[in-house]
Amino acid sequence: MDTPEEDSSSAKYIENITIPSALIEKTFGETLKKAISGGDMVSVNLDWREAVPHPDDRVEYELWTNSNDECGVKCDMLMEFVKDFKGAAQILEKGGYTQFTPHYITWYCPRAFTLSRQCKSQCINHGRYCAPDPEQDFSSGYEGKDVVIENLRQLCVFKVANESNKAWLWWDYVTDFQIRCPMKEKKYNKECADAVIKSLGLDGKKIEKCMGDPNADADNPVLKEEQDAQVGKGSRGDVTILPTLVVNNRQYRGKLAKGAVLKAICSGFEETTEPAVCLSGDVETNECLDNNGGCWQDKVANLTACKDTFRGRVCECPLVDGVQFKGDGYSHCEASGPGRCKINNGGCWHESREGHAYSACLDIGDGKCQCPPGFKGDGVKSCEDVDECKEKKACQCPECSCKNTWGSYECTCSGDLLYIRDHDTCISKSGTEVRSAWAAVWVILIGLAMAGGGAYLVYKYRLRSYMDSEIRAIMAQYMPLDSQAEVPNHVSEDRA
Numbered sequence: 481m482d483t484p485e486e487d488s489s490s491a492k493y494i495e496n497i498t499i500p501s502a503l504i505e506k507t508f509g510e511t512l513k514k515a516i517s518g519g520d521m522v523s524v525n526l527d528w529r530e531a532v533p534h535p536d537d538r539v540e541y542e543l544w545t546n547s548n549d550e551c552g553v554k555c556d557m558l559m560e561f562v563k564d565f566k567g568a569a570q571i572l573e574k575g576g577y578t579q580f581t582p583h584y585i586t587w588y589c590p591r592a593f594t595l596s597r598q599c600k601s602q603c604i605n606h607g608r609y610c611a612p613d614p615e616q617d618f619s620s621g622y623e624g625k626d627v628v629i630e631n632l633r634q635l636c637v638f639k640v641a642n643e644s645n646k647a648w649l650w651w652d653y654v655t656d657f658q659i660r661c662p663m664k665e666k667k668y669n670k671e672c673a674d675a676v677i678k679s680l681g682l683d684g685k686k687i688e689k690c691m692g693d694p695n696a697d698a699d700n701p702v703l704k705e706e707q708d709a710q711v712g713k714g715s716r717g718d719v720t721i722l723p724t725l726v727v728n729n730r731q732y733r734g735k736l737a738k739g740a741v742l743k744a745i746c747s748g749f750e751e752t753t754e755p756a757v758c759l760s761g762d763v764e765t766n767e768c769l770d771n772n773g774g775c776w777q778d779k780v781a782n783l784t785a786c787k788d789t790f791r792g793r794v795c796e797c798p799l800v801d802g803v804q805f806k807g808d809g810y811s812h813c814e815a816s817g818p819g820r821c822k823i824n825n826g827g828c829w830h831e832s833r834e835g836h837a838y839s840a841c842l843d844i845g846d847g848k849c850q851c852p853p854g855f856k857g858d859g860v861k862s863c864e865d866v867d868e869c870k871e872k873k874a875c876q877c878p879e880c881s882c883k884n885t886w887g888s889y890e891c892t893c894s895g896d897l898l899y900i901r902d903h904d905t906c907i908s909k910s911g912t913e914v915r916s917a918w919a920a921v922w923v924i925l926i927g928l929a930m931a932g933g934g935a936y937l938v939y940k941y942r943l944r945s946y947m948d949s950e951i952r953a954i955m956a957q958y959m960p961l962d963s964q965a966e967v968p969n970h971v972s973e974d975r976a
Contacts, residue, residue, distance in 0.1 A: 532728055534747060539728060542583055547630040550663045557736060566651040575755055580648075581638075583706055583709055586609040588608055591607070604694035605700050606697045610624055610628065614627060621663075622663055630668070634653065636691050640683055641653075751791055754789060772786050774786075776795065776807065776810060776813045785807075785813050828840040829862055840855075869884045874889055875891035894906075
């Protein structure tokens with residue numbers, strides 16, 4: 481937009497500025513004016529996706545609301561939004577993608593008026609927490625303090641549900657309470673609320689304890705925290721009107737409708753971390769469908785580096801079945817690491833023919849494509865058969881006869897000769913057989929010799945043991961041995 485100069489045309493210029501308006505750079509404005517003056521059809525789209533901070537993969541958002549359903553069009557619009565947005569909100573919350581917190585606005589009654597009829601009917605805790613009379617009639621119908629108490633109950637429903645890791649039940653309670661307990665049917669009361677709480681399986685006693693005593697002349701911790709939260713902090717201003725939506729600590733300025741609010745929340749995710757609900761056709765346009773987003777693509781293997789995001793698209797080499805592709809993502813991506821040959825053969829040459837299959841892909845090493853033995857080429861687009869016979873790389877002995885095959889060769893020897901591939905030579909079959917026979921004979925002879933020697937040693941040992949035992953027995957008859965007691969000589973004793 482041009483900067484207005486200090487002249488008579490400024491007034492007319494300013495008169496043309498209406499709300500809402502957008503500020504643009506002068507150079508862009510000149511381009512637009514030139515296109516319009518040339519008769520071109522000009523269409524300008526305003527993109528608010530960068531207006532919301534998006535630091536990480538989780539979005540924190542708040543909804544400042546009210547349980548009053550008799551405040552006219554504004555309340556009807558709020559309740560309609562809560563019902564419409566409930567499904568998307570619960571999907572985001574259950575998946576851990578968002579952290580939602582409901583809030584309720586209250587005001588306080590000046591101390592000088594706490595005993596007045598108005599404060600007593602609209603406030604609890606001796607004028608500390610108040611809400612306007614729903615019907616704006618102090619003499620009939622529900623009172624403002626009824627709204628404050630229900631607001632407090634809904635806050636405690638959220639706290640108790642959140643403690644059990646089921647914070648999304650707040651959306652169920654609020655929508656069910658609106659349907660089952662409307663003011664028009666005189667059901668806006670504790671009995672109806674307790675029935676809704678029971679149907680959702682929530683702990684009613686914990687909720688009652690959380691609410692505290694509304695007649696106590698003391699602060700209520702839950703509502704005191706809400707009043708403190710109303711004050712603006714950081715980039716977020718004070719909350720003064722209902723409803724107010726805050727996304728990543730930035731107040732949302734837009735239509736309170738499911739599609740618009742969902743877009744605002746989705747814009748709060750760091751790019752490439754958005755949940756599936758943010759990539760549906762109702763929320764954004766899949767840019768990968770148009771010319772693959774300008775990213776690398778392998779149509780044969782049905783692989784692409786284009787990743788759709790809420791803000792557009794990014795070109796990142798994919799991860800397929802545990803195999804990471806590497807490259808710039810725009811013009812080049814190739815599989816790398818172990819297992820890469822399972823994915824489109826690692827981008828290398830491969831071919832099958834006559835029951836034989838060859839590949840230039842290797843899972844080990846630097847991951848480059850290399851033609852297998854018997855082939856030559858770049859390994860990527862082609863590998864041609866090497867004619868070992870013509871190039872004299874094998875089967876070169878005088879008695880050899882060479883025949884080339886795809887990826888290999890066949891070599892035969894003349895007469896009764898046998899071809900040894902490892903040594904590329906021919907040897908006599910009969911010589912081989914004679915040598916094999918003699919080797920067998922020698923093995924048998926050596927075996928017999930070893931068996932005979934062993935038998936002789938056993939025989940010699942047993943014979944010697946037998947002779948030793950016989951000699952000891954004979955000697956024992958004529959003289960005592962060390963191990964035998966001396967035999968008494970009775971003849972000598974008699975003679976004495």
